[in-house]
Amino acid sequence: MTEPVRRIVLAFSGGLDTSVILKWLQQTYGCEVVTFTADLGQGEELEPARRTAELLGVRPGHIFVDDLREEFVADFVFPMMRMNALYEGQYLLGTAIARPLVAKRQVEIAQAVGADAVAHGATGKGNDQVRFELGYYALAPDIRVIAPWREWDLASRAALIAFAERNQIPVPSDKRGESPFSTDANLLHTSSEGKVLEDPWSEVPDYVFSRTDDPVTAPNSPEDITIEFKRGDPVAVNGESLSPAALLAKLNALGKRHGIGRLDLVENRFVGMKSRGIYETPGGTILHAAHRAIEQLTLDRGAMHLKDELMPRYAELVYNGLWFSPERAMLQALCDHSQARVEGEVRLTLFKGGVHVTGRRSPQSLYSERMVTFEDDYGAYDQRDAEGFIKLNALRLRLLGRRDRRDGA
Secondary structure (H helix, E strand, O other): OOOOOOEEEEEOOOOHHHHHHHHHHHHHHOOEEEEEEEEOOOOOOOHHHHHHHHHOOOOHHHEEEEEOHHHHHHHHHHHHHHOOOOEOOOEOOOOOOOHHHHHHHHHHHHHHHOOOEEEOOOOOOOOHHHHHHHHHHHHOOOOEEEOHHHOOOOOOHHHHHHHHHHOOOOOOHHHOOOOOOEEEEOOOOEEEEOHHHOOOOOOOOHHHOOOOOOHHHOOOOOEEEEEEEEOOEEEEEOOEEOOHHHHHHHHHHHHHHOOOOEEEEEEEOOOOOEEEEEEEOHHHHHHHHHHHHHHHHHOOHHHHHHHHHHHHHHHHHHHOOOOOOHHHHHHHHHHHHHOOOOOEEEEEEEEOOEEEEEEEEOOOOOOOHHHHOOOOOOOOOOOOHHHHHHHHHHHHHHHHHHHHHHOOO
């Protein structure tokens, strides 16, 4: 027989879905519910979530609204950026990278208040249920996980609204109709999917974009910026030293103005289906280009190519919710070791949706003008050495060629 649940910590946004979940948990499990709302830089006022929780009977001492912006950028976004992580070659993982931090803090709260269960509002079709729950189990192996969307019979928005009305849960007027699409936002990105976006042939309506200005109507004059790096992390923009969250917010503002960071992607979800997502990652797109540029100067060829080979595996681990896995930690250690001398400054031009690297310099540069010049290099490189190098590398090709000619291939 399953042990009764005494106290649940719910990841709570204060919106219609999680408000219904909160009441449903109280009624179904007959226990106390603790709410946790994370400020990850989504740009929304979070105090309404506190007031909604109070309205639904949550004790003030059991309502947690935590500002996690600096931790999010410093301990999750920046480590991922050091790896230049892109899922399926394009997606900067803005939703996926937020979930392990939410799971981590939720488990910490559960342990602090003596809860024996955690709950989330992710549906049974998406990736987020996997990401949340893998995080919970990694950090609290014996925690009980409750996923209402996999348990209840509220199968439509109309059913949610009807439940809310029966239980005196406020329903904003804009939530009474069918939402044209769903969104998720944090300091790194905004994602939109569903409804009007489900047909991959249909062009994305302008009203979907909230994080980036239209590149067509963006300023007609390009803007030059500089980003300074130390140990692989950005530390300053245009000579101004900034905290991790403030730096990303600064790049977001620059990217927004120039229409940078839009992505229309049909991706492979971990659960097996394909889905179309519209992503806006203005600051992250700039940062990704700048970090690759400074690595071009400071990383040895072998180290750089090894990182590029391992990057898709790292990105897949993040996408699939395996942030707390040993293999992700191992790859992170390798990546971070490579970043010890990744420092210097990158100059970029922002213009109508484009990010263009126009210069880079570093005190740790491996680039040698003396070596690469077409002019007289005064003995820095003996071009005659190339002949033996080429012949050694050609040996196996010559042997193959002789055999194939002999056999008439």
